[in-house]
Amino acid sequence: MAYSKKVVEKFENTLNEPKKFNVGRFNPSDLDVGTGMVGAPACGDVMKLQIKCEPKGNSHVIKDVKFKTYGCGSAIASSSELVEMLIGKTLEEAKEIKNKDIANALELPPIKIHCSVLAEDSIKQAIDDYEAKQ
Amino acid sequence: MSKNIQLPIYLDYASTTPVDPRVAEKISSHLKMDGVFGNPASRSHKYGWKAEEAVEEARSHVANLVNCDPREIVWTSGATEADNLAIKGVANFYNGKGKHIITSKIEHKAVLDPCRQLERDGFEVTYLDPDAGGCITLESIKAAAREDTILISIMHLNNELGTLNDIEAIGSFARSKKIFFHVDAAQSTGKVDIDLSNLCVDLMSFSAHKTYGPKGIGALYVSRKPRVRIEAQIHGGGHERGMRSGTLPTHQIVGMGEAFRLAKEEMQADREHVAQLHQRFLNGVDGIEEIYVNGDLDRKVPNIINISFAYVEGESLIMALKDVAVSSGSACTSASLEPSYVLRALGRKDELAHSSIRFSFGRFTSNEDVDHTLSILSHAVERLRELSPLWEMHLDGVDLDKVEWN
Numbered sequence: 001m002a003y004s005k006k007v008v009e010k011f012e013n014t015l016n017e018p019k020k021f022n023v024g025r026f027n028p029s030d031l032d033v034g035t036g037m038v039g040a041p042a043c044g045d046v047m048k049l050q051i052k053c054e055p056k057g058n059s060h061v062i063k064d065v066k067f068k069t070y071g072c073g074s075a076i077a078s079s080s081e082l083v084e085m086l087i088g089k090t091l092e093e094a095k096e097i098k099n100k101d102i103a104n105a106l107e108l109p110p111i112k113i114h115c116s117v118l119a120e121d122s123i124k125q126a127i128d129d130y131e132a133k134q
Numbered sequence: 135m136s137k138n139i140q141l142p143i144y145l146d147y148a149s150t151t152p153v154d155p156r157v158a159e160k161i162s163s164h165l166k167m168d169g170v171f172g173n174p175a176s177r178s179h180k181y182g183w184k185a186e187e188a189v190e191e192a193r194s195h196v197a198n199l200v201n202c203d204p205r206e207i208v209w210t211s212g213a214t215e216a217d218n219l220a221i222k223g224v225a226n227f228y229n230g231k232g233k234h235i236i237t238s239k240i241e242h243k244a245v246l247d248p249c250r251q252l253e254r255d256g257f258e259v260t261y262l263d264p265d266a267g268g269c270i271t272l273e274s275i276k277a278a279a280r281e282d283t284i285l286i287s288i289m290h291l292n293n294e295l296g297t298l299n300d301i302e303a304i305g306s307f308a309r310s311k312k313i314f315f316h317v318d319a320a321q322s323t324g325k326v327d328i329d330l331s332n333l334c335v336d337l338m339s340f341s342a343h344k345t346y347g348p349k350g351i352g353a354l355y356v357s358r359k360p361r362v363r364i365e366a367q368i369h370g371g372g373h374e375r376g377m378r379s380g381t382l383p384t385h386q387i388v389g390m391g392e393a394f395r396l397a398k399e400e401m402q403a404d405r406e407h408v409a410q411l412h413q414r415f416l417n418g419v420d421g422i423e424e425i426y427v428n429g430d431l432d433r434k435v436p437n438i439i440n441i442s443f444a445y446v447e448g449e450s451l452i453m454a455l456k457d458v459a460v461s462s463g464s465a466c467t468s469a470s471l472e473p474s475y476v477l478r479a480l481g482r483k484d485e486l487a488h489s490s491i492r493f494s495f496g497r498f499t500s501n502e503d504v505d506h507t508l509s510i511l512s513h514a515v516e517r518l519r520e521l522s523p524l525w526e527m528h529l530d531g532v533d534l535d536k537v538e539w540n
Contacts (some may be wrong), residue, residue, distance in 0.1 A: 001369075011450070011453055014521070015517050023520065025526065038540060040490075041483075041488070041524055042483070042485055044447055044473065044484075044488040046524060046539070047523070048526075068526060069523065070521075070522040070524045070525075071450065072447055073450050073465070076450055086287075096527070097322070102464055130221050
């Protein structure tokens with residue numbers, strides 16, 4: 001698979017320094033945590049994304065994010081890229097993030113676009129989960 | 135790291151082998167003005183005669199490795215063409231006798247795709263499942279055989295798993311039922327003994343580049359006693375007794391001949407060398423949790439070892455192993471986004487196919503290559519599992535089969 005330099009770098013950096021790149025977990029039952037998990041092992045990719053938020057004005061802002069991803073190099077890179085985009089954003093802003101933003105940032109090859117779609121789905125689910133708790 | 139390691143470490147011998155330096159030497163002496171460059175079909179001068187002599191000598195080296203008559207060897211462009219010629223050639227010649235063919239789900243695409251084509255032409259094909267260990271059983275063949283079966287095509291050695299099929303038993307059965315038997319032996323030359331004088335095999339495909347010869351050349355064994363007829367697939371000049379037209383590529387043919395001559399001479403040494411590497415590798419991965427060897431260890435060759443690293447996706451593992459050249463059954467490494475059909479045919483869960491890596495060793499693999507691979511491998515698996523939500527769930531005691539995935 002001929003990946004862009006960006007995918008390879010993102011993948012390797014995440015692998016080499018998991019803590020710095022937000023690999024980990026929050027307690028999913030905490031009220032300030034929203035969890036999204038998408039994909040299936042049989043399809044070859046599963047992404048788990050967790051956001052930790054706090055109220056700010058009329059909205060809620062994403063303070064911290066943790067993720068874990070099982071999948072190909074571009075799936076891992078896509079999750080990691082998404083995480084960086086999320087920190088500090090309000091939930092409304094986070095909902096605006098589209099798979100295209102991730103695909104463009106990483107220069108994903110067309111055959112790997114589904115990885116960015118999965119990443120978009122994971123944030124949607126995490127936000128839904130968080131909002132349901134409020 | 136030892137300085138004589140060449141990075142990335144090549145552990146993909148089942149995909150192709152480097153040409154043995156002695157073979158390369160032989161090839162280069164058959165290319166230029168001062169070498170044997172002639173057209174073997176030229177009957178009017180010495181250049182042609184010399185080339186023909188070289189081609190016939192190579193033919194006898196190939197025949198010698200598998201113990202058949204050199205007149206039973208037909209040169210092709212590789213095993214893919216040999217498979218096509220055997221399967222379509224028999225089907226087209228004998229279609230008046232019957233229109234049923236038996237093959238298996240773990241065959242190479244060079245067998246499966248011609249079978250698919252024949253289905254479009256009105257043939258009926260039965261695709262057998264392997265047993266859990268990755269072999270095709272005689273029982274399943276017996277159960278599938280019919281009055282109108284004209285051909286059985288089963289590979290000798292599976293390219294993904296390294297498992298061997300019992301071609302002796304299958305051949306005897308086929309012969310007793312007067313069904314032609316084709317064997318794709320692209321992977322097995324130089325790895326296991328093949329004695330065609332004692333096997334009931336009618337057609338056998340060979341490749342040079344899996345046995346330290348050049349790419350672009352192979353051969354089909356076409357039995358003379360009992361005789362099997364095939365309809366040519368390429369016409370134009372009537373070379374190779376009309377079975378395969380086209381100017382013979384002298385340099386590639388002598389390359390294949392030399393590679394097969396060496397394979398016979400060095401098979402014992404090659405086998406011992408690779409068996410030792412295989413054991414070293416197995417000992418080394420023993421400490422990694424939750425790994426599964428695909429294919430029965432007792433019925434496979436040591437050249438190939440296919441392992442699923444549970445909870446880690448194969449393509450990401452290959453990326454993490456950038457200093458090692460291997461291949462994966464993962465969907466993400468294939469153009470079709472489908473995980474390996476061979477691993478799926480074993481009846482295991484799809485995720486084990488996604489998590490599989492094939493390591494294949496050969497003549498030029500060293501102990502240092504294996505040791506270095508092992509040290510990178512366990513580290514890479516550990517780091518990817520740290521990243522894997524499935525590994526986390528596994529450690530938490532979650533049964534992944536009971537989770538509803540969306």
